[in-house]
Amino acid sequence: MLQLRTPGYRAIDNLRRQREFPTGWSSMTDLEKQANSFLEAFHRERHEVSRQFGPGFFLPELIDGALRTSKAEHMDMTALSSTRKLQLVRALERLTAMLALNRRYVSFLRNIIIDIAERSGRNARVLELAGGAGGLALALAEEVSHNRLPAEITSSDIVPAYVAEGKETARRKRLPVSFRTLDACSFEGIEPGSIDLVIMAQSLHHFTGGQLAMMIARSKENGAMAFVGIDGFRSLMLAAGVPLMASLQGIPEFTLDGFTSARKFYSEPELDALAEIATGKRDHSVLSRWPLTITAISFDGSHTPAAL
Structure with missing residues (x-):
């Protein structure tokens, strides 16, 4: 349920078209920054795609968002x-x-x-x-x-x-x-x-x-x-x-x-x-x-x- 493959891959395709998918990096620091920024953009785009797809996709998106955490173990x-x-x-x-x-x-x-x-x-x-x-x-x-x-x-x-x-x-x-x-x-x-x-x-x-x-x-x-x-x-x-x-x-x-x-x-x-x-x-x-x-x-x- 929380894999959200369909809206996830649609979000990636959308970001490619919008030229927001990283296509190169100059240093490890640049790579780290680009990858983290991409994931933030990905979650925003997937949220919007799931909303457009309807309740069957948007509800799992909302559950995923509620569960997701950056808290350290x-x-x-x-x-x-x-x-x-x-x-x-x-x-x-x-x-x-x-x-x-x-x-x-x-x-x-x-x-x-x-x-x-x-x-x-x-x-x-x-x-x-x-x-x-x-x-x-x-x-x-x-x-x-x-x-x-x-x-x-x-x-x-x-x-x-x-x-x-x-x-x-x-x-x-x-x-x-x-x-x-x-x-x-x-x-x-x-x-x-x-x-x-x-x-x-x-x-x-x-x-x-x-x-x-x-x-x-x-x-x-x-x-x-x-x-x-x-x-x-x-x-x-x-x-x-x-x-x-x-x-x-x-x-x-x-x-x-x-x-x-x-x-x-x-x-x-x-x-x-x-x-x-x-x-x-x-x-x-x-x-x-x-x-x-x-x-x-x-x-x-x-x-x-x-x-x-």
């Missing part, structure tokens, strides 16, 4: 102590395990990783952004160890406590995965040409549209062949279901974060537009695999993201 608050942040990220890892999400993520990524390895003639070098305590990276490392997945895995996050938690888990489980502290928006310290695939899971909604566009562009700039982002499907069902599932952890802040997350999930048209703004091309796919939305972008044009 507790785990993103800089004032929150490391101890409390760890409590929340551990709750997230437990919930992810309970829903077997990492298993699904690995299955989505496997073909792309194998394809990159075959084309490059070496293990695919995978960088996870905003990985928290590294649940997905650890799951991929298990595939490397047990099923010979041809990959070298690195997980990153800007919170040192999360990175330390991931390192300790990898040491305890003897898994081949590296962890590093990294600002996903800047890629500072990443050597150009050192990564083949950039991935994000369950974290796209933590960032503004401009920040997402920068991450995609920096991935390409640093020589990656592809970018894959996986997040929740924007819907009323998940707006209710995510906080309900989060409440099972018995942590009030985590339950609130679940509700905030579901209100911030991006719709397919938004992700589609951001990928095009960042790359200037249409070499990407935005796919729905309930309850997830997957954004897969090819930078070299030599494989099909839709293979996911």
Whole structure:
């Protein structure tokens, strides 16, 4: 219901005709500004299109507008102590395990990783952004160890406590995965040409549209062949279901974060537009695999993201 695909894509077409769809950028700062400005224009235009389409489209638009928020989640608050942040990220890892999400993520990524390895003639070098305590990276490392997945895995996050938690888990489980502290928006310290695939899971909604566009562009700039982002499907069902599932952890802040997350999930048209703004091309796919939305972008044009 909250995907609003028909009015969303009509709004994008209208903005193209009005020459309000970005067609180029001069710097990362310019890209961030253009992407954020576009999303503001997109929401205004979609509102108007939905109103013109009639009540069947306008009511979901009004509901979406009422739910949408830019509020930060507790785990993103800089004032929150490391101890409390760890409590929340551990709750997230437990919930992810309970829903077997990492298993699904690995299955989505496997073909792309194998394809990159075959084309490059070496293990695919995978960088996870905003990985928290590294649940997905650890799951991929298990595939490397047990099923010979041809990959070298690195997980990153800007919170040192999360990175330390991931390192300790990898040491305890003897898994081949590296962890590093990294600002996903800047890629500072990443050597150009050192990564083949950039991935994000369950974290796209933590960032503004401009920040997402920068991450995609920096991935390409640093020589990656592809970018894959996986997040929740924007819907009323998940707006209710995510906080309900989060409440099972018995942590009030985590339950609130679940509700905030579901209100911030991006719709397919938004992700589609951001990928095009960042790359200037249409070499990407935005796919729905309930309850997830997957954004897969090819930078070299030599494989099909839709293979996911």
